[in-house]
Amino acid sequence: MSLDADALVDRRRMRRKLTFWRALAVAVIVLAIAGGAALVSRRTGFAGVGAYIARVTISGLIRDDEERVQQLDRLARSSAARAVIVHIDSPGGTTAGSEQLYDAMTRLRKKKPLVVVVEGLAASGGYIAALGGDHIVAKQTSLVGSIGVLFQYPNVADLLNKIGVKVETIKSSPLKAAPDGFEPTSPQARAAIQAIIMDSYAWFKGLVQRRRHLDAAALARVDDGRVFTGHQGIDLKLVDEIGDERTAIAWLARAKHVNAKLPVRDYALHSTFADLTFLHAAAVVMLDAVGLDRLARGLDEWGGMPAAERLNLDGLLALWHPAGVN
Numbered sequence: 001m002s003l004d005a006d007a008l009v010d011r012r013r014m015r016r017k018l019t020f021w022r023a024l025a026v027a028v029i030v031l032a033i034a035g036g037a038a039l040v041s042r043r044t045g046f047a048g049v050g051a052y053i054a055r056v057t058i059s060g061l062i063r064d065d066e067e068r069v070q071q072l073d074r075l076a077r078s079s080a081a082r083a084v085i086v087h088i089d090s091p092g093g094t095t096a097g098s099e100q101l102y103d104a105m106t107r108l109r110k111k112k113p114l115v116v117v118v119e120g121l122a123a124s125g126g127y128i129a130a131l132g133g134d135h136i137v138a139k140q141t142s143l144v145g146s147i148g149v150l151f152q153y154p155n156v157a158d159l160l161n162k163i164g165v166k167v168e169t170i171k172s173s174p175l176k177a178a179p180d181g182f183e184p185t186s187p188q189a190r191a192a193i194q195a196i197i198m199d200s201y202a203w204f205k206g207l208v209q210r211r212r213h214l215d216a217a218a219l220a221r222v223d224d225g226r227v228f229t230g231h232q233g234i235d236l237k238l239v240d241e242i243g244d245e246r247t248a249i250a251w252l253a254r255a256k257h258v259n260a261k262l263p264v265r266d267y268a269l270h271s272t273f274a275d276l277t278f279l280h281a282a283a284v285v286m287l288d289a290v291g292l293d294r295l296a297r298g299l300d301e302w303g304g305m306p307a308a309e310r311l312n313l314d315g316l317l318a319l320w321h322p323a324g325v326n
Contacts, residue, residue, distance in 0.1 A: 050080060051082050051259075052262055052263045052265045053082060053084070053085060053249065054075055054078075054084045054085070055245075056072070056075070056084060057086075058087070059087075061090070061092075062125045062126065065100070068104070068269050069100060069104045071269050072105065073104065073107060075267055076110075081112060082258050083113040083115070084112050084113070084267075085249070085252075086105065086116050086117070087117045087245070088118055088122045089120050089122070090125065090129070091146075092123055092124030092128070092146070098125030098126075101128070101129045102128050105129060106132050109133065109134055113252055113258060115133055115137060116133035116135070116137065117137045117247075118137065118144055119139070120142060120143065121143045122142070122143070123143055123227050124147070127208075128204065131211040135241070136239050136240050137239070137241045137243050137248050138230030140230050140242055141231075142233075144233045144239060145222055147222060147223045147224075147225065149200040149201045153179055155179070156182065157183050157184055167183075169182070169183075175188060205223050208223070212238060249264070
C-alpha cells in the first residue's frame with residue numbers, strides 16, 4: 001500500500017516538473033517571438049497594422065547612412081502609410097550625406113504626401129533634408145537656413161616648428177593631398193579647395209531656389225550663411241507655416257485630402273552614426289594619450305558636437321556650428 005502511495009507521489013511530482021518545463025518552454029518561445037518582432041520593427045520601421053500617418057524623426061549629425069535610405073524606401077512602398085511627417089532637429093553634417101538624405105526624401109515624397117516639421121533646428125544640411133518635403137512647418141523660434149558649405153582643417157605647421165618636428169612629404173604633384181596641415185597652405189591649394197566649395201555652394205543655392213521658388217533677389221536675401229528664425233523664414237519663403245505636428249496634420253488634410261483622424265505612428269529609423277566605430281574609439285584614445293583629454297571628451301565643441309564625432313565627418317560639411325558655443 002505504501003509503495004502505491006509513493007508511486008502516486010512520484011507521479012504527481014513528475015507531472016508538476018513536466019508542467020513547469022512546458023510552461024517555461026512556452027514562455028521562452030513567446031519571448032523569442034516578441035524579441036524577433038521588436039528587432040524586425042527596429043530594422044524595418046514597422047509601425048503597426050492598418051492605415052496610419054508615419055512619423056519619422058531625423059536628429060543630430062547627418063552623414064552617409066545607407067540603412068536609413070533603405071528604410072525610407074521601404075516606407076515609400078508601404079500601402080498602410082497614407083502620409084509622412086518628418087520631424088527634423090539637426091545642424092547638418094556632410095554635404096554628401098545631406099544630399100543622400102534629400103534624395104531619399106524626394107523619392108518618398110513622390111509616393112506619399114510628406115510634410116516637414118522643424119523642431120529646434122534645420123540648418124545647413126538639416127535644411128537640405130527639409131527641402132525634400134512638400135511643405136515645411138516650423139516653430140516661431142526654430143532656426144532654419146545656414147545656406148552654405150564649409151571645409152575646415154587644422155594647420156599645425158607653427159606648432160611643429162616650435163617643437164622641432166618636420167614632416168617630410170614626397171608626392172606626385174604640388175596639389176596632391178593638399179592642404180595637409182603640416183605646412184602653410186599654398187595659394188594654389190587654397191584656390192583648388194575654394195573651387196570645390198563654390199561648386200557645392202552653387203548646388204545648394206540652386207536646390208533652395210528651385211524647391212522654394214525664389215527669384216534671384218529673394219535667394220540673395222538668404223544665401224549668405226545666416227540662420228533665421230521660423231518667424232523670419234515665413235517672409236523669406238524658407239518656411240511655409242508656423243506650427244507643430246497638429247499644423248502638419250491639418251495641412252495634410254487640407255492640401256492632400258489625408259484623413260486627419262488617422263493615427264500617427266512612429267516609424268523608427270536606426271542610425272548607424274551613433275555606433276562607436278573602431279576609428280572613432282581610436283581617435284579618442286589617441287587624443288587622451290597625448291594629454292588632450294578635454295578634446296577627446298568633446299568639451300571643446302562646435303556648437304555642442306563632440307570632438308570625436310567631428311573626426312568622423314569626412315568631406316565637405318553643410319553644418320551650422322556657431323563659434324564660442326560651449
